[in-house]
Amino acid sequence: MNNFRHKKINTKNGSLKTPFFMPDATRGFVKFLNNEDIRKTGIVPMVVNTYHLFLQPTMEIIKKAGGVHKFMNYHKPLLSDSGGYQVFSLIHKNPKMGKITDEEVIFRSPASGEKHIITPEKSIQIQFDLGVDMMVCFDDPPPNNYSKEKISKAVERTIRWAKRCLIEYNKQIKKRKLTDKNRPLIFAVVQGGEHVDLRKRCADGLIEVGEEVGRDWDGYGFGARHVDEKGVFLEEILRATASFIPEKSLRFALGVGTPEDIVRCYPMGWDMFDCVIPTREGRHGRLFIRNKQSEFPISNFQFPNKSKKISKSKNKNSFYKIITIRNSKFKKDFAPVDKNCDCELCQNHTRAYLNHLFRSGDPLGMRLASIHNLRFYAKLMKELREM
Protein backbone atom coordinates (compact mmCIF):
# COMPACT_ATOMS: atom_id res chain seq x y z
CA MET A 1 0.00 0.00 0.00
CA ASN A 2 2.65 2.47 -0.90
CA ASN A 3 0.43 4.47 -3.15
CA PHE A 4 -0.60 6.51 -0.13
CA ARG A 5 1.43 9.60 0.50
CA HIS A 6 2.50 10.83 3.88
CA LYS A 7 3.52 14.38 4.58
CA LYS A 8 5.53 15.67 7.46
CA ILE A 9 4.95 19.09 8.88
CA ASN A 10 7.03 20.98 11.38
CA THR A 11 5.79 23.52 13.85
CA LYS A 12 7.39 25.31 16.76
CA ASN A 13 5.55 22.87 19.00
CA GLY A 14 6.62 19.70 17.27
CA SER A 15 6.21 17.84 14.04
CA LEU A 16 3.35 15.80 12.69
CA LYS A 17 3.05 13.11 10.10
CA THR A 18 -0.11 12.88 8.03
CA PRO A 19 -2.76 11.70 8.17
CA PHE A 20 -3.76 12.91 11.60
CA PHE A 21 -6.91 13.62 13.50
CA MET A 22 -7.45 16.58 15.81
CA PRO A 23 -10.12 16.53 18.47
CA ASP A 24 -11.98 19.78 18.96
CA ALA A 25 -10.81 21.58 22.06
CA THR A 26 -13.00 24.44 20.94
CA ARG A 27 -12.76 26.57 24.04
CA GLY A 28 -9.28 25.45 24.95
CA PHE A 29 -10.18 22.09 26.37
CA VAL A 30 -11.61 18.81 25.25
CA LYS A 31 -14.67 18.49 27.42
CA PHE A 32 -14.02 16.40 30.52
CA LEU A 33 -10.44 15.57 29.58
CA ASN A 34 -7.18 16.96 30.82
CA ASN A 35 -3.86 16.95 29.01
CA GLU A 36 -2.80 13.68 30.56
CA ASP A 37 -6.00 12.00 29.39
CA ILE A 38 -5.35 13.30 25.89
CA ARG A 39 -1.74 12.15 25.96
CA LYS A 40 -2.74 8.63 26.94
CA THR A 41 -5.15 8.36 24.03
CA GLY A 42 -2.24 8.90 21.67
CA ILE A 43 -3.78 12.06 20.26
CA VAL A 44 -1.30 14.86 19.63
CA PRO A 45 -2.67 17.92 17.77
CA MET A 46 -5.93 19.62 18.67
CA VAL A 47 -8.19 22.32 17.31
CA VAL A 48 -9.13 25.44 19.21
CA ASN A 49 -11.61 28.02 18.07
CA THR A 50 -10.96 31.70 17.45
CA TYR A 51 -14.56 32.74 17.93
CA HIS A 52 -15.08 30.95 21.21
CA LEU A 53 -11.77 31.97 22.78
CA PHE A 54 -12.29 35.53 21.61
CA LEU A 55 -15.60 35.68 23.46
CA GLN A 56 -14.37 33.75 26.44
CA PRO A 57 -11.98 34.07 28.19
CA THR A 58 -11.23 36.93 25.71
CA MET A 59 -7.93 37.72 24.09
CA GLU A 60 -6.88 39.93 26.96
CA ILE A 61 -6.61 36.87 29.15
CA ILE A 62 -4.99 34.68 26.52
CA LYS A 63 -2.37 37.31 25.79
CA LYS A 64 -1.66 37.77 29.48
CA ALA A 65 -1.30 34.01 29.81
CA GLY A 66 1.35 34.12 27.10
CA GLY A 67 -0.68 32.47 24.36
CA VAL A 68 -3.04 29.58 24.14
CA HIS A 69 -0.38 26.88 24.60
CA LYS A 70 0.71 28.35 27.89
CA PHE A 71 -2.84 29.04 28.92
CA MET A 72 -3.74 25.41 28.29
CA ASN A 73 -0.30 24.16 29.31
CA TYR A 74 -0.43 22.09 26.13
CA HIS A 75 2.84 22.31 24.26
CA LYS A 76 2.00 20.36 21.16
CA PRO A 77 0.68 21.50 17.79
CA LEU A 78 -2.58 23.42 17.93
CA LEU A 79 -4.67 24.58 15.02
CA SER A 80 -7.15 27.38 15.37
CA ASP A 81 -10.29 27.50 13.35
CA SER A 82 -11.08 30.99 12.18
CA GLY A 83 -14.54 31.33 13.69
CA GLY A 84 -16.13 31.76 10.28
CA TYR A 85 -18.16 28.64 10.69
CA GLN A 86 -19.50 29.75 14.07
CA VAL A 87 -20.38 33.28 13.08
CA PHE A 88 -22.07 32.19 9.89
CA SER A 89 -24.03 29.34 11.35
CA LEU A 90 -25.13 31.63 14.15
CA ILE A 91 -26.42 34.20 11.68
CA HIS A 92 -27.82 31.67 9.24
CA LYS A 93 -29.83 30.09 12.01
CA ASN A 94 -31.04 33.42 13.31
CA PRO A 95 -30.53 36.55 11.21
CA LYS A 96 -31.15 38.71 14.26
CA MET A 97 -27.86 37.49 15.68
CA GLY A 98 -25.81 39.51 13.27
CA LYS A 99 -25.10 41.04 9.91
CA ILE A 100 -22.76 39.99 7.16
CA THR A 101 -21.29 42.48 4.73
CA ASP A 102 -18.42 42.21 2.33
CA GLU A 103 -16.30 44.20 4.70
CA GLU A 104 -17.05 42.51 7.99
CA VAL A 105 -19.34 40.42 10.12
CA ILE A 106 -21.19 42.03 12.99
CA PHE A 107 -22.60 39.58 15.48
CA ARG A 108 -23.98 39.33 18.94
CA SER A 109 -22.57 37.01 21.52
CA PRO A 110 -25.26 34.40 22.15
CA ALA A 111 -24.19 34.36 25.77
CA SER A 112 -24.05 38.05 26.62
CA GLY A 113 -25.82 39.71 23.70
CA GLU A 114 -22.78 41.94 23.35
CA LYS A 115 -21.99 43.19 19.84
CA HIS A 116 -18.74 42.26 18.15
CA ILE A 117 -17.19 42.89 14.78
CA ILE A 118 -14.91 40.44 13.08
CA THR A 119 -13.07 40.88 9.80
CA PRO A 120 -10.70 38.59 7.94
CA GLU A 121 -7.80 40.70 9.19
CA LYS A 122 -9.02 40.58 12.74
CA SER A 123 -9.47 36.81 12.66
CA ILE A 124 -5.86 36.42 11.54
CA GLN A 125 -4.62 38.85 14.18
CA ILE A 126 -6.46 36.92 16.86
CA GLN A 127 -5.02 33.67 15.65
CA PHE A 128 -1.52 35.14 15.86
CA ASP A 129 -2.30 36.34 19.35
CA LEU A 130 -3.44 32.85 20.23
CA GLY A 131 -0.02 31.74 19.07
CA VAL A 132 -1.24 28.62 17.32
CA ASP A 133 0.80 26.44 15.01
CA MET A 134 -1.75 26.30 12.23
CA MET A 135 -4.44 28.80 11.33
CA VAL A 136 -7.37 28.99 8.99
CA CYS A 137 -8.71 31.84 6.87
CA PHE A 138 -11.90 33.56 7.84
CA ASP A 139 -14.28 32.21 5.23
CA ASP A 140 -17.94 32.27 4.27
CA PRO A 141 -19.40 28.79 4.73
CA PRO A 142 -22.94 28.66 3.36
CA PRO A 143 -25.24 25.76 4.15
CA ASN A 144 -25.15 23.23 1.32
CA ASN A 145 -28.85 23.66 0.61
CA TYR A 146 -28.47 27.31 -0.37
CA SER A 147 -29.08 28.09 -4.03
CA LYS A 148 -26.14 27.74 -6.36
CA GLU A 149 -26.19 31.47 -6.84
CA LYS A 150 -25.81 32.11 -3.14
CA ILE A 151 -23.06 29.54 -2.83
CA SER A 152 -21.28 31.11 -5.75
CA LYS A 153 -21.38 34.43 -3.94
CA ALA A 154 -19.97 32.78 -0.84
CA VAL A 155 -17.17 31.33 -2.97
CA GLU A 156 -16.25 34.75 -4.31
CA ARG A 157 -16.37 36.27 -0.86
CA THR A 158 -14.27 33.45 0.53
CA ILE A 159 -11.66 34.16 -2.14
CA ARG A 160 -11.67 37.91 -1.50
CA TRP A 161 -11.44 37.35 2.22
CA ALA A 162 -8.67 34.79 1.77
CA LYS A 163 -6.63 37.47 0.04
CA ARG A 164 -7.17 39.85 2.93
CA CYS A 165 -6.23 37.07 5.34
CA LEU A 166 -3.04 36.27 3.50
CA ILE A 167 -1.99 39.91 3.26
CA GLU A 168 -2.63 40.28 6.98
CA TYR A 169 -0.74 37.07 7.58
CA ASN A 170 2.33 38.46 5.80
CA LYS A 171 2.05 41.65 7.81
CA GLN A 172 1.96 39.76 11.07
CA ILE A 173 4.90 37.58 10.09
CA LYS A 174 6.93 40.66 9.41
CA LYS A 175 5.74 42.51 12.48
CA ARG A 176 6.42 39.57 14.76
CA LYS A 177 9.70 38.77 13.03
CA LEU A 178 8.72 35.16 12.46
CA THR A 179 10.76 32.88 10.25
CA ASP A 180 9.86 29.89 8.14
CA LYS A 181 10.82 27.71 11.09
CA ASN A 182 8.53 29.22 13.67
CA ARG A 183 5.72 30.75 11.69
CA PRO A 184 2.29 29.18 11.88
CA LEU A 185 0.98 27.37 8.83
CA ILE A 186 -1.93 28.98 7.08
CA PHE A 187 -4.85 27.28 5.41
CA ALA A 188 -7.31 28.63 2.89
CA VAL A 189 -10.77 27.12 2.71
CA VAL A 190 -12.41 25.79 -0.43
CA GLN A 191 -16.14 26.46 -0.56
CA GLY A 192 -18.62 25.60 -3.29
CA GLY A 193 -21.19 23.41 -1.60
CA GLU A 194 -22.25 20.44 -3.64
CA HIS A 195 -21.17 21.94 -6.95
CA VAL A 196 -17.99 20.60 -8.45
CA ASP A 197 -17.57 23.62 -10.72
CA LEU A 198 -17.82 26.01 -7.77
CA ARG A 199 -15.32 23.96 -5.77
CA LYS A 200 -12.99 24.15 -8.75
CA ARG A 201 -13.53 27.88 -9.10
CA CYS A 202 -12.84 28.37 -5.40
CA ALA A 203 -9.67 26.29 -5.39
CA ASP A 204 -8.36 28.09 -8.50
CA GLY A 205 -9.23 31.46 -7.01
CA LEU A 206 -7.38 30.63 -3.82
CA ILE A 207 -4.29 29.41 -5.67
CA GLU A 208 -4.33 32.64 -7.61
CA VAL A 209 -4.54 34.63 -4.39
CA GLY A 210 -1.37 32.91 -3.24
CA GLU A 211 0.37 33.92 -6.46
CA GLU A 212 -0.85 37.51 -6.21
CA VAL A 213 0.17 37.95 -2.61
CA GLY A 214 3.41 36.11 -3.10
CA ARG A 215 2.98 33.33 -0.62
CA ASP A 216 1.73 29.80 -1.15
CA TRP A 217 -0.90 28.48 1.16
CA ASP A 218 0.43 25.74 3.39
CA GLY A 219 -2.82 23.94 2.99
CA TYR A 220 -6.40 24.05 1.86
CA GLY A 221 -9.48 23.05 3.76
CA PHE A 222 -12.68 21.49 2.58
CA GLY A 223 -15.27 24.04 3.67
CA ALA A 224 -18.86 23.92 4.81
CA ARG A 225 -20.07 20.39 5.34
CA HIS A 226 -18.97 17.19 3.68
CA VAL A 227 -22.37 15.56 4.04
CA ASP A 228 -25.68 16.69 2.64
CA GLU A 229 -28.84 17.53 4.53
CA LYS A 230 -29.59 13.87 5.04
CA GLY A 231 -26.11 13.03 6.23
CA VAL A 232 -25.13 11.53 2.89
CA PHE A 233 -21.38 11.59 2.33
CA LEU A 234 -20.48 13.82 -0.63
CA GLU A 235 -18.10 11.35 -2.18
CA GLU A 236 -17.64 12.92 -5.60
CA ILE A 237 -17.37 16.46 -4.30
CA LEU A 238 -14.67 15.46 -1.85
CA ARG A 239 -12.76 13.49 -4.45
CA ALA A 240 -12.92 16.28 -6.98
CA THR A 241 -12.03 18.99 -4.50
CA ALA A 242 -8.97 17.08 -3.32
CA SER A 243 -7.82 16.88 -6.93
CA PHE A 244 -8.11 20.66 -7.32
CA ILE A 245 -5.64 21.25 -4.50
CA PRO A 246 -1.91 21.31 -5.34
CA GLU A 247 -0.25 18.02 -4.49
CA LYS A 248 2.39 19.49 -2.17
CA SER A 249 -0.20 21.30 -0.06
CA LEU A 250 -1.90 19.90 2.98
CA ARG A 251 -5.52 18.96 2.57
CA PHE A 252 -7.60 19.57 5.62
CA ALA A 253 -11.06 18.02 5.71
CA LEU A 254 -12.71 20.30 8.22
CA GLY A 255 -15.26 18.64 10.42
CA VAL A 256 -14.63 15.17 9.03
CA GLY A 257 -15.94 13.01 10.46
CA THR A 258 -17.03 9.53 11.30
CA PRO A 259 -14.35 6.84 11.21
CA GLU A 260 -15.83 5.71 7.93
CA ASP A 261 -15.78 9.22 6.45
CA ILE A 262 -12.11 9.55 7.35
CA VAL A 263 -11.24 6.20 5.85
CA ARG A 264 -13.02 7.24 2.68
CA CYS A 265 -11.40 10.66 2.52
CA TYR A 266 -7.83 9.63 3.11
CA PRO A 267 -7.27 7.75 -0.14
CA MET A 268 -8.71 10.76 -1.99
CA GLY A 269 -5.86 12.87 -0.72
CA TRP A 270 -7.17 14.39 2.49
CA ASP A 271 -4.50 14.53 5.19
CA MET A 272 -5.99 16.22 8.22
CA PHE A 273 -9.25 15.82 10.04
CA ASP A 274 -11.06 17.26 13.00
CA CYS A 275 -14.45 16.45 14.38
CA VAL A 276 -16.61 16.63 17.47
CA ILE A 277 -17.96 13.15 16.91
CA PRO A 278 -15.65 11.05 19.08
CA THR A 279 -16.06 13.32 22.07
CA ARG A 280 -19.69 14.30 21.62
CA GLU A 281 -20.79 10.77 20.90
CA GLY A 282 -18.73 9.69 23.88
CA ARG A 283 -20.48 12.17 26.14
CA HIS A 284 -23.76 10.86 24.82
CA GLY A 285 -22.82 7.31 25.70
CA ARG A 286 -21.97 6.03 22.24
CA LEU A 287 -18.80 4.01 22.00
CA PHE A 288 -16.87 3.00 18.91
CA ILE A 289 -15.80 -0.61 18.69
CA ARG A 290 -13.65 -2.22 16.06
CA ASN A 291 -15.03 -5.21 14.23
CA LYS A 292 -13.11 -8.09 12.79
CA GLN A 293 -9.60 -7.01 13.64
CA SER A 294 -8.27 -9.55 11.16
CA GLU A 295 -9.86 -8.01 8.12
CA PHE A 296 -7.39 -5.23 7.90
CA PRO A 297 -5.75 -3.33 6.31
CA ILE A 298 -8.57 -0.87 6.09
CA SER A 299 -7.80 -0.24 2.45
CA ASN A 300 -9.28 -3.64 1.73
CA PHE A 301 -12.53 -2.55 3.19
CA GLN A 302 -15.34 -2.11 0.73
CA PHE A 303 -17.99 0.40 1.58
CA PRO A 304 -21.25 -1.22 0.64
CA ASN A 305 -23.16 1.92 -0.17
CA LYS A 306 -22.31 5.29 -1.39
CA SER A 307 -23.53 6.82 1.79
CA LYS A 308 -24.56 5.94 5.25
CA LYS A 309 -25.31 7.77 8.40
CA ILE A 310 -23.22 6.87 11.41
CA SER A 311 -26.15 5.28 13.12
CA LYS A 312 -26.38 2.89 10.23
CA SER A 313 -22.88 1.64 10.73
CA LYS A 314 -24.28 -1.35 12.51
CA ASN A 315 -23.62 -2.77 9.09
CA LYS A 316 -21.79 -6.05 9.57
CA ASN A 317 -19.35 -5.23 6.82
CA SER A 318 -18.17 -2.08 8.47
CA PHE A 319 -14.85 -2.11 10.30
CA TYR A 320 -16.50 -0.75 13.40
CA LYS A 321 -19.76 -0.52 15.22
CA ILE A 322 -21.22 1.81 17.80
CA ILE A 323 -22.85 0.74 21.02
CA THR A 324 -25.15 2.90 23.12
CA ILE A 325 -23.92 2.07 26.58
CA ARG A 326 -27.04 3.41 28.29
CA ASN A 327 -29.17 0.71 26.71
CA SER A 328 -30.62 -1.74 29.19
CA LYS A 329 -28.93 -4.69 27.53
CA PHE A 330 -25.62 -3.53 29.02
CA LYS A 331 -26.87 -3.47 32.60
CA LYS A 332 -25.47 -6.90 33.29
CA ASP A 333 -22.74 -7.02 30.68
CA PHE A 334 -19.53 -7.48 32.61
CA ALA A 335 -17.25 -7.52 29.60
CA PRO A 336 -15.09 -4.54 28.68
CA VAL A 337 -16.48 -2.17 26.07
CA ASP A 338 -13.91 -3.50 23.61
CA LYS A 339 -11.78 -6.42 24.72
CA ASN A 340 -9.11 -5.48 22.18
CA CYS A 341 -8.83 -1.90 23.34
CA ASP A 342 -6.00 -0.65 25.54
CA CYS A 343 -7.65 2.54 26.78
CA GLU A 344 -8.22 3.47 30.40
CA LEU A 345 -11.88 2.51 30.17
CA CYS A 346 -11.48 -0.89 28.57
CA GLN A 347 -8.52 -1.83 30.74
CA ASN A 348 -10.27 -1.08 33.99
CA HIS A 349 -14.04 -1.18 33.72
CA THR A 350 -16.96 -3.22 32.45
CA ARG A 351 -19.86 -2.24 30.24
CA ALA A 352 -22.14 -2.74 33.22
CA TYR A 353 -20.16 -0.22 35.23
CA LEU A 354 -20.12 2.31 32.40
CA ASN A 355 -23.85 1.77 31.95
CA HIS A 356 -24.25 2.55 35.63
CA LEU A 357 -22.09 5.68 35.37
CA PHE A 358 -24.23 6.98 32.52
CA ARG A 359 -27.49 6.15 34.24
CA SER A 360 -26.21 7.91 37.31
CA GLY A 361 -25.34 10.92 35.20
CA ASP A 362 -21.85 11.10 36.56
CA PRO A 363 -19.26 12.96 34.46
CA LEU A 364 -16.84 10.09 34.96
CA GLY A 365 -18.80 8.08 32.40
CA MET A 366 -18.51 10.86 29.85
CA ARG A 367 -14.82 11.22 30.52
CA LEU A 368 -14.11 7.51 30.13
CA ALA A 369 -16.24 7.28 27.00
CA SER A 370 -14.49 10.28 25.46
CA ILE A 371 -11.12 8.72 26.23
CA HIS A 372 -12.18 5.46 24.64
CA ASN A 373 -13.44 7.11 21.46
CA LEU A 374 -10.35 9.27 21.08
CA ARG A 375 -8.19 6.20 21.55
CA PHE A 376 -10.23 4.55 18.80
CA TYR A 377 -9.55 7.49 16.50
CA ALA A 378 -5.86 7.65 17.41
CA LYS A 379 -5.40 3.97 16.61
CA LEU A 380 -7.33 4.34 13.37
CA MET A 381 -5.10 7.20 12.25
CA LYS A 382 -2.00 5.25 13.18
CA GLU A 383 -3.13 2.42 10.96
CA LEU A 384 -3.71 4.80 8.09
CA ARG A 385 -0.26 6.30 8.64
CA GLU A 386 1.30 2.87 8.50
CA MET A 387 -0.48 1.85 5.35
Place this chain on the structure above:
RNA sequence: GGGUCGGUGGCAGAGCGGUCAAUUGCAUCAGACUGUAAAUCUGACGACAUUAGUCUACGGCGGUUCAAAUCCGUCCCGGCCCA
Protein backbone atom coordinates in the same frame (compact mmCIF):
# COMPACT_ATOMS: atom_id res chain seq x y z
C1' G B 1 -62.92 9.10 70.67
C1' G B 2 -63.51 14.28 68.23
C1' G B 3 -61.82 17.54 64.35
C1' U B 4 -59.39 18.31 59.86
C1' C B 5 -56.80 17.52 55.28
C1' G B 6 -55.94 13.88 51.91
C1' G B 7 -55.89 8.93 48.90
C1' U B 8 -54.75 10.06 40.70
C1' G B 9 -50.90 6.02 36.01
C1' G B 10 -43.44 3.04 38.29
C1' C B 11 -42.64 7.63 41.71
C1' A B 12 -43.74 12.83 42.69
C1' G B 13 -47.67 15.81 41.68
C1' A B 14 -51.72 18.74 38.42
C1' G B 15 -56.78 18.32 37.20
C1' C B 16 -62.05 19.14 40.61
C1' G B 17 -69.05 17.67 36.02
C1' G B 18 -68.40 16.75 29.54
C1' U B 19 -63.01 18.90 25.02
C1' C B 20 -59.44 13.22 30.37
C1' A B 21 -56.37 7.47 28.89
C1' A B 22 -55.81 12.19 32.31
C1' U B 23 -50.90 18.68 32.35
C1' U B 24 -45.93 18.50 34.19
C1' G B 25 -41.34 16.60 36.33
C1' C B 26 -38.54 12.24 37.44
C1' A B 27 -37.75 7.25 36.16
C1' U B 28 -38.08 3.85 32.08
C1' C B 29 -37.49 2.36 26.62
C1' A B 30 -35.51 3.88 22.12
C1' G B 31 -33.47 7.41 18.53
C1' A B 32 -30.38 11.58 16.76
C1' C B 33 -25.62 13.94 16.93
C1' U B 34 -19.99 15.26 11.37
C1' G B 35 -14.74 23.06 11.02
C1' U B 36 -19.13 21.92 19.43
C1' A B 37 -24.64 28.12 21.54
C1' A B 38 -24.91 20.10 22.33
C1' A B 39 -23.31 16.44 30.19
C1' U B 40 -27.77 18.34 24.38
C1' C B 41 -32.01 17.35 21.48
C1' U B 42 -36.23 14.09 19.65
C1' G B 43 -39.86 10.24 20.09
C1' A B 44 -42.49 6.45 22.99
C1' C B 45 -44.38 5.60 27.72
C1' G B 46 -52.52 1.69 30.71
C1' A B 47 -53.77 -2.92 27.62
C1' C B 48 -54.98 -4.92 22.80
C1' A B 49 -54.92 -3.45 17.44
C1' U B 50 -51.03 -1.98 11.36
C1' U B 51 -54.78 2.45 11.12
C1' A B 52 -59.73 3.43 12.48
C1' G B 53 -60.73 1.87 17.16
C1' U B 54 -61.94 -1.25 21.41
C1' C B 55 -61.40 -2.30 26.48
C1' U B 56 -59.84 -1.44 31.65
C1' A B 57 -58.67 2.89 34.60
C1' C B 58 -58.03 8.39 39.16
C1' G B 59 -58.65 3.78 47.28
C1' G B 60 -63.59 0.10 47.78
C1' C B 61 -68.83 -0.13 47.31
C1' G B 62 -73.31 2.42 46.33
C1' G B 63 -75.82 6.86 44.58
C1' U B 64 -77.02 11.73 41.71
C1' U B 65 -76.59 12.95 36.40
C1' C B 66 -77.73 12.37 29.43
C1' A B 67 -72.44 12.51 31.30
C1' A B 68 -68.27 11.62 37.22
C1' A B 69 -61.06 11.39 38.51
C1' U B 70 -64.28 15.60 39.41
C1' C B 71 -70.87 15.99 43.18
C1' C B 72 -73.34 12.96 47.42
C1' G B 73 -73.37 8.70 51.05
C1' U B 74 -70.68 5.04 53.28
C1' C B 75 -66.51 1.97 54.25
C1' C B 76 -61.15 1.25 54.23
C1' C B 77 -56.30 3.62 54.55
C1' G B 78 -52.77 7.82 55.68
C1' G B 79 -51.00 12.87 57.66
C1' C B 80 -51.79 16.65 61.18
C1' C B 81 -54.50 18.84 65.49
C1' C B 82 -57.51 18.27 70.07
C1' A B 83 -58.74 14.77 73.93
